[in-house]
Amino acid sequence: MRRRKTRHTLILHGVLIASALLTVFPLGLIALMAFKTNPEIFANPLALPGAWRWQQIGKAWTDGHFGPYYLNSLQVAVPTVLMVVIASTLAAYGLVFGRLPGARYALAAILLGLIVPLQAIIVSLFHDLGDMGLLNSLWGLSLAQAAVGLPFGIFMMRSFFLGIPKDLIEAARLDGAGDVTVLRRVVLPLATAPALTLATLQFMYSWNDFLLPLIILHDPSLRTVTLGLFYLQGGTYTLNYTMISAGVLITAVPIMVVFFLLQRQFIAGVTAGAVK
Amino acid sequence: MASVELQGIGKRFGELSVIADLDLKIDEGEFVVFVGPSGCGKSTLLRMIAGLEDVSGGHLRIGGREVTDLDPAKRGVAMVFQSYALYPHMSVRDNMGFALSIDGTPAGEREERVMAAARILKIEHLVDRRPVHLSGGQRQRVAIGRAIVRDPEVFLFDEPLSNLDAALRGEMRMELARLHQRLGATMIYVTHDQVEAMTLADRIVVLDRGRIQQVGHPMDIYGRPDNLFVATFIGSPKMNVLDVVAGETMGGLLALSHPDLPPLALAVDGPSMAQGSPLKLGVRPNDLRFDVAEGGIVVKVDFVERHGDQTIVNCETESGLTLNVAIPGNVDTAPGNTHRLGLDSARCHLFADDGRLISRRPESNPARSR
Amino acid sequence: MTERLDQQSASAARRRGGGRPLGTAIRYLIFLGPAALLYVPFVLKPLIETFGLSLFAWNGVSAERTFVGLANYARALGDPIFWISLRNNLYWVVTSIVLPMATGLVIAVLLSAVRRGQRIYAGIFFTPVVLNLIIVGLVWGIIYNPLIGPLNRLLRAVGLGSLAIGWLGDRYAATPAIMVAGAWTFFGFCAVIFLQGLRTLDREQIEAATIDGAGPFRRFRKIIVPALSDQVTLLIVMSIIGSFKVFDIVYVMTKGGPDHASEVIATYMYWQSFMNGSLGYGAALAVMLTAVVAGASLAMMALRERD
The missing domain is CATH 2.40.50.140 (Nucleic acid-binding proteins)
Incomplete structure (x- = not known):
């Protein structure tokens, strides 16, 4: 019995390891390519590189302007996350505990934002941003991303707040706490976990966003990492596979590192996004 | 310590009238229990006195002062909730002292009053713990302590013992009776448990379908029920x-x-x-x-x-x-x-x-x- | 001394200020103000404008817009590329329901059976989910590359050289090729959702079935799959929504080509609006897309309400 169980476990792990390898195979392949010369790639894409040419990564970093692009991405993502988390928390608190007459109409308007795809607004948004002078601006991108991410943020924080017992808020009211005190001293200390999940998720959305940067940022020096990577392919490097692979490596590795560090947060956030 | 006076109090949710034209006067220092089946309006009535529920009609006076439209915090009432409603992220000390920290009571005085209340309830050794690390009975004491610290004119209890097991409930019942004797404060207590009503109350208010069925001393309610509902509801x-x-x-x-x-x-x-x-x-x-x-x-x-x-x-x-x-x-x-x-x-x-x-x-x- | 007292009472008063209940208008302003400031100009207004724009002909540059009523919608019905796009979206729906969900289910069942390393495995399968679709598109673009792509090398190595084609440049192969890449980014998500469902599955139920003589396949079919019906519904609706919204991965891999063969509504809308200067038509496409996605989203919410 015991032996059968052990064999069982071994087979199970064998299948899982094989699937895991298959999953990461495309990424591993690209990682190797980044170190190869173009002739090596053409000779045999599956072989190991003749030498670990780290200078190719460095060259891709410089030629692809990834330094400034990383800064651009941060400059967009950080304000976006702050805006979404703050505005969502306030709005969700108001909707749940704010005793706002007609709150359900506000909620319905937010729900609308949750069900319409980005494509529904993109053309008009482009022209509106232009009218406001926010095209070709990192701030414009931040504002647009925050606005688009807001409905989900409000929804997520709201469903958390709905789980806070009403008694707790009433007890605080009786203790003399006004709206601001209830929010600051009772609700916010309880909301750190969902707020962090929301922040993680929103950071990922912002970092990975492609369509909004594509239409908003025209000046090559303003590109985000994601957009910069896209133009690596369409630009002068169409046939330079080393360059493209190195670019993929440069952009993918930090995401993966952050993901593995914050795995629990990420998976909780992404699946909560689906379930909630 | 203060009297509580309800005059023509009513509560409507839209078309639905939950409490209609209710009159009641509670004297200073009295322990009054609202008892009745679930949905009889007893909790709604208590929450209206607390100010957590709007009053649809009538007047509410505490200590002779009109409080009908006053903010809950300004009525001089403290409430013990059925769920205890302790702030989970605060220590027992901070839970009990929260109201004082909001009204700007200096830290020294706050600490004194918290510890005094903790001594009354024999929870001095628990003041640095968080609510999650307390047993049900201890949480109950903290919730009561939070009310004591505020030194309110009126204590309100909303089914405070219903989450405790039978043995603990009996113990806390006696503790509450002792507390009332000691503080001499006006207390209003809501329960569906007639044993609690009979043992704790100076006067019982029996409610059904939003109306007072009978008000009186427990033994009068038991011995001379005014109607069939009271007769069958009280007594086991x-x-x-x-x-x-x-x-x-x-x-x-x-x-x-x-x-x-x-x-x-x-x-x-x-x-x-x-x-x-x-x-x-x-x-x-x-x-x-x-x-x-x-x-x-x-x-x-x-x-x-x-x-x-x-x-x-x-x-x-x-x-x-x-x-x-x-x-x-x-x-x-x-x-x-x-x-x-x-x-x-x-x-x-x-x-x-x-x-x-x-x-x-x-x-x-x-x-x-x- | 008096000064100190003053300071004390001032700080007390300030603290009391936080204790004051706010008026309705101020509560609206503080709580919903920031959200409204973002939401109204950057989402609500453009959304309404898109509906309006779909009734006009406009090239995006000239000051003049011509009201054309529902002509843009009629134009879609007679536009073969619109139908190709719609058909491709429907292919996406079918593929993304079948491929990643089936793989994800198998992985989840395997994962639920291991005791050690579950988190590490789950992390690996989940990695493609967090990568952005530009990375995904480039990686798979290389896999499919006719010159250096390992896929064609593999086919030739096993004697199927006749199947080695320029995948993304082939009008029939392009869409399936992109969809496989899309499945790669979604199966890990499905696996995690199924795994969460399996965790709530009563272990005793499986044990009871085992005692009743049900073999592993019967247990899978009769106990596990029915118990996951909530997750299946959720993922199907998500697949539908995602399949109609799909843009990034198609745009980066083929831009809808060759000759619009892998176009989906979203890429076609982008092309009409930003490349072809038919903003009114693009808006009409956006409205139709919105109707489908919003309908599916509402269905999903209704399903969740039911639980």
């Missing part, structure tokens, strides 16, 4: 109720008839009853005499519940009516046995068909005769 086991028919009235005695009952006449007060009108006869299980030699109601035992200190025998009459009898100590019987139950006319309660009490002549009043 429940009062037996028989459908009887009014007969002739002769010399102040009203004859009543029921197929299972021997002829019975009660001395009633007031206008005479139309012959043939249906009435309700109520008799408490411990007012029935078990196993009389002759006469009485012939019953067959259905089952026997032995509690140790008393025995409750569930019987069935010939016409299929169920009667409960409570007998002190043990009794020698078994299902299937036949007995005769003695009915003392002085201990019967008579109600009109709509549940109103038909008042008895004083000399035969059941409460007096005991």
Whole structure:
């Protein structure tokens, strides 16, 4: 019995390891390519590189302007996350505990934002941003991303707040706490976990966003990492596979590192996004 | 310490009227219990006094001061919630001192008052813990302590013991009674548990469907229920109720008839009853005499519940009516046995068909005769 | 001394200020103000404008817009590329329901059976979910590359050289090729969702079935799959929504080509609006897309309400 169980476990792990390898195979392949010369790639894409040419990564970093692009991405993502988390928390608190007459109409308007795809607004948004002078601006991108991410943020924080017992808020009211005190001293200390999940998720959305940067940022020096990577392919490097692979490596590795560090947060956030 | 006065208080949710035109005056230092079945409006009433629920009509005064539209925090009331509603991210000390920290009481005084309350409740050793690390009974004490610290004019309790197990509930009940004696504060307490109501209250307010059914001292409520609802709601086991028919009235005695009952006449007060009108006869299980030699109601035992200190025998009459009898100590019987139950006319309660009490002549009043 | 007292009472008053309940208008302003400031100009207004724009003909540059009523919608019905796009979206729906969900279910069942390393495995399968679709598109673009792509090398190595084609440049192969890449980014998500469902599955139920003599396949079919019906519904609706919204991965891999063969509504809308200067038509496409996605989203919410 015991032996059968052990064999069982071994087979199970064998299948899982094989699937895991298959999953990461495309990424591993690209990682190797980044170190190869173009002739090596053409000779045999599956072989190991003749030498670990780290200078190719460095060259891709410089030629692809990834330094400034990383800064651009941060400059967009950080304000976006702050805006979404703050505005969502306030709005969700108001909707749940704010005793706002007609709150359900506000909620319905937010729900609308949750069900319409980005494509529904993109053309008009482009022209509106232009009218406001926010095209070709990192701030414009931040504002647009925050606005688009807001409905989900409000929804997520709201469903958390709905789980806070009403008694707790009433007890605080009786203790003399006004709206601001209830929010600051009772609700916010309880909301750190969902707020962090929301922040993680929103950071990922912002970092990975492609369509909004594509239409908003025209000046090559303003590109985000994601957009910069896209133009690596369409630009002068169409046939330079080393360059493209190195670019993929440069952009993918930090995401993966952050993901593995914050795995629990990420998976909780992404699946909560689906379930909630 | 303050009086609480409710005058014409009403509560409507849209079309639905939950509480209508309710009057009640609670004296300074009184312990008043609101009791009634779930949905009777007792919690709503308490929350209206607290200011957590808007008042749809009428006036509310605390200590003579009009508070009807005043913010909850400004009414001088403190509330103990059924769920305790402790702030999970704060220590016991911070939970108890939260109200003081909001009104700007200096830290030194705050600490003194928190510790004084903690001493009263014997939780000084717990003040640095978070609520998650406390047992149910300890949380309950913290919730009460949070109310004490504020030194309110009126304490409000919303079913505070219902989340505790039976043993702890008994203990906390005594603790609350002691606390009331010690603080002498006005306390309003909501419960659906009649034992809590009977043991804690100076006065009980029995509520049903948003109306006060009776207000009075616990023993008066038990002994002289104003109507059939109060009669059957207070008292355990429940009062037996028989459908009887009014007969002739002769010399102040009203004859009543029921197929299972021997002829019975009660001395009633007031206008005479139309012959043939249906009435309700109520008799408490411990007012029935078990196993009389002759006469009485012939019953067959259905089952026997032995509690140790008393025995409750569930019987069935010939016409299929169920009667409960409570007998002190043990009794020698078994299902299937036949007995005769003695009915003392002085201990019967008579109600009109709509549940109103038909008042008895004083000399035969059941409460007096005991 | 008095100064200190003053300071004390001032700080007390300030603290009391936080204790004051706010008026309705101020509560609206503080709580919903920031959200409204973002939401109204950057989402609500453009959304309404898109509906309006779909009734006009406009090239995006000239000051003049011509009201054309529902002509843009009629134009879609007669536009073969619109139908190709719609058909491709429907292919996406079918593929993304079948491929990643089936793989994810198998992985989840395997994962639920291991005791050690579950988190590490889950992390690996989940990695493609967090990568952005530009990375995904480039990686798979290389896999499919006719010159250096390992896929064609593999086919030739096993003697199927006749199947080695320029995948993304082939009008029939392009869409399936992109969809496989899309499945790669979604199966890990499905696996995690199924795994969460399996965790709530009563272990005793499976044990009872085992005692009743059900073999592993019967247990899978009769106990596990029915118990996951909530997750299946959720993922199907998500697949539908995602399949109609799909843009990035198609745009980066083929831009809808060759000759619009792998176009989906979103890329076609982008092309009409930003490349072809038919903003009114693009808006009409956006409105139709919105109708489908919003309908599916509402269905999903209704399903969740039911639980």
